[in-house]
Amino acid sequence: MQILSLRNALEQLDDPRHRRGVRHPFAGIVTLMLLGMLARIREMEVLVRWAAIHWEQLREPLGFDRETPPCATTISRTLAPCSVGEFQAALTTWLKTKIDHAGGVAAVDGKTAKAALDGDRPLHMLNVLRHDLQVVVAQWQVGSAKTNEPTMLRRQMEHLLETYPMLRLITGDAIFAQRPLVDLMRRRGCHYLFQIEANQGDTLDALEHCFRRADEKPPAAETSEKRGAPPRRDDCGLTCTTLAISAKPWDWPTARSRCAWTARCVRTMAS
Numbered sequence: 001m002q003i004l005s006l007r008n009a010l011e012q013l014d015d016p017r018h019r020r021g022v023r024h025p026f027a028g029i030v031t032l033m034l035l036g037m038l039a040r041i042r043e044m045e046v047l048v049r050w051a052a053i054h055w056e057q058l059r060e061p062l063g064f065d066r067e068t069p070p071c072a073t074t075i076s077r078t079l080a081p082c083s084v085g086e087f088q089a090a091l092t093t094w095l096k097t098k099i100d101h102a103g104g105v106a107a108v109d110g111k112t113a114k115a116a117l118d119g120d121r122p123l124h125m126l127n128v129l130r131h132d133l134q135v136v137v138a139q140w141q142v143g144s145a146k147t148n149e150p151t152m153l154r155r156q157m158e159h160l161l162e163t164y165p166m167l168r169l170i171t172g173d174a175i176f177a178q179r180p181l182v183d184l185m186r187r188r189g190c191h192y193l194f195q196i197e198a199n200q201g202d203t204l205d206a207l208e209h210c211f212r213r214a215d216e217k218p219p220a221a222e223t224s225e226k227r228g229a230p231p232r233r234d235d236c237g238l239t240c241t242t243l244a245i246s247a248k249p250w251d252w253p254t255a256r257s258r259c260a261w262t263a264r265c266v267r268t269m270a271s
Contacts, residue, residue, distance in 0.1 A: 006031055006034070006094055007061065007062060009091070010030050010034075010090050010091075010094075011027040013027065013030065013083075013090055014083075016081040016083075017078060017081075023066070023074075025062070025064065026078065027062075027063065028064050029070060029074075029075055029078045029079070030079070030082065032047070032051060032062055032075070033047070034091075035058075044073075045072050047075065048069055048075070052068065055068070092137070092163060095130075095135065095137055098133060104166045105170075105171065106128050106129060106130050106171070107128070107129045108126065108127070108128055108129075108170055108171070108172040108176060110126045110127070110142060110146055110149045111127055112124045112125075123141065124141070124142055124143060124145075124146070125139045125140065125142065126139060126140050126141075126149050126153060128160065137163075137164060138156070138160055138163070140152050140156055146175070149175060149176070150175055150176050153176060154184060157184050158184075158188075161188050161190060167190060169192070169193060170185060170190060170191070170192045171195070172192075172193075173194065173197075174195065174196045174197070174203055176192075177196075
């Protein structure tokens, strides 16, 4: 049962309360709060009313033994000293047990939470959504500018792939198609797919022009080996039994003879 395994993971958290007067399990209260957040409940009084309606289904799996859920004041006082870092670590441990380790796809996108404020401005977060679970596995605050998203992702990419090494494909908007970020992902063996939309005219035109020329452009060099050639001594002083012939297509009928053992001696000969 998903809710039971979630409570078991949150039981690893340290209970910051004093033992005297404790009536409700700490892991149960934290799990109840998390379920309320998933239901988009932001007020404690609303959470208590929602829990009372579903108390018969929630009480036993969450570890409560009382007939009614805890009041809003009890929940607030219990959660106030809770460590956010420890909570995130416990939740990440639980999520990793639910993720398919055979592979994974995650979407990266920035969203502005208008209900939350960063000072006097709406809070802008960069989210990493796991497709198979439909769960945000990581998120970071990036300020108010969307242009900060690639920089934040590059800073957090190492930690993200260490936490979820099963990720094999990252999808996102064209704003993430930046060389430092792409190089980092390639070094870690992670693929990427960034979408170019029609309203991004300059980027789309540049890509179409680049790929059109790539299809028409001939290869930079062609290499062939002559097997069974008699031994010969090149200018480098080495006796070569195999020569590598390297030339561009538009250089014919003149070819370049290069020693197969060293690149120091190059002679021009008739084709």
